[in-house]
Amino acid sequence: MATFTDPLDSITDPSDWADSSFPNLSKLDSLLRCHICKDFLKAPVLTSCDHIFCSVCIRRSLESDKKCPLCHEETYESKLRKVLLLDEISSWFTRNRPELLDKHRPTANNTPEPVAAPEPEKPAVPLRYESRKKRAAEEPLVECPVCSTFMSADELQTSHIDSCLANKRARPSPSRPVISSFFKKERTPQTQPEFVKKKTKITNLDPTISTNKLKEKLNYWNLPTSGTRHQMETRMKEFISMYNANLDSVNPVDDRVLINRLMKWEGTYSLSKTAGDTEEDGAQWRRKYQKEYDELIKQARANMNRINTKLDSTD
Ligand SMILES: [Zn+2]
Ligand SMILES: [Zn+2]
Ligand SMILES: [Zn+2]
CATH class of the missing domain: 3.30.40.10 (Zinc/RING finger domain, C3HC4 (zinc finger))
Incomplete structure (x- = not known):
């Protein structure tokens, strides 16, 4: 897999x-x-x-x-x-x-220019380190729509937006002590947020489940019912793994974030495993859920604005 x-x-x-x-x-x-x-x-x-x-x-x-x-x-x-x-x-x-x-x-002082030729054994490590640094520096930074932090587009899409939406934390602003103390509230260590405690793990998929029941299950979790039986099964199984794993996280994310991750996973998966025959479904699905994901970001931004306005008016 x-x-x-x-x-x-x-x-x-x-x-x-x-x-x-x-x-x-x-x-x-x-x-x-x-x-x-x-x-x-x-x-x-x-x-x-x-x-x-x-x-x-x-x-x-x-x-x-x-x-x-x-x-x-x-x-x-x-x-x-x-x-x-x-x-x-x-x-x-x-x-x-x-x-x-x-x-x-190593600082410039600690590492004077080598007089002799560098050791031939490990040239790969510093080279890779340098190229990664250089690449990171060349990447244009984008702004997170939720917290306004600047970072690489890659970081924003692959990890930051998830945790940012989950926490809905703003960067503390020095000019607004009210807001910063409001958002600085940290959870107790080794504790999951309340919303997770109400959720239970999804039981594993019964391989003999009828296709109709499988579609019902997918529908229930707002997952697409497109593709072959095998594709639907794979999708449901992966969602169950992601969903149950999310309940083991100290920083769990919203179900919609999970669906977005599943969408990306299936994009990678279907391209590598069944090149061609699912392209249309995959593209449709991605379009549909990209819209929903964009909507989620918009909502989060609106919430942030509302909180800010509220706090502004009480200033
Ligand atoms: Zn953010
Ligand atoms: Zn073991
Ligand atoms: Zn691992």
Whole structure:
């Protein structure tokens, strides 16, 4: 099964620390990664054999094989337990990694121009680091419609907008102490927001389900019923993995954000797996849900404006 990976995350690697002034951070960097996707742990869960993976990764994996990918012991989805503290640590590291990496770049004083030829063994690491830096610097920045922070379009679309819409937090403005204290309220550590507690996990799809029942299920979750039976099944299964994994996250997102992610995932999946025959459906679906997603951003922006106006009038 294809996995949807964040294009920005996919270029990070523990070896990025090799040329830093603190190369030991590569250890922490690799410890915080998932054995399945090699990316930083997202909504990590603990198996009955005491191994930790991203919730969505292990759920996808257990769909086809009820064994732990690390130790091959038998394990089940029902045994998975979320580890919220680790989720917080991993997201903290992911968020602060670029700055940490920057602060630990060797300064000009520490690294005088080499007199002799550089070691021929590891030329790849500094080269990759440089090219990524350069690329990031050349990327034009776009503004987040919700919080007005500037970032690369990639970052906005792949990760930021999700968490931003979920939190609906504004950047504290120094001229408005009322707003900043209002939005600065942090949740208690290792606690999920209230709306998640009312939700329950979706049970796995019964493979003998009738096509009509499958369509009903898709409809219920506002998912498209286009494509072949196999495509509908794949879509429903992936949504269940994403939905259940979202409930394991310390920072869960709105269902509409999940649908948008599924839409992107299916775009990648259908292009690579069934090139051609689903293109029309995929395009239609993307158009339909892109509209809905744009609407969501518009709504969030309107909400923000309303809050700002309200606070302005009480100033
Ligand atoms: Zn993973
Ligand atoms: Zn294991
Ligand atoms: Zn934002």
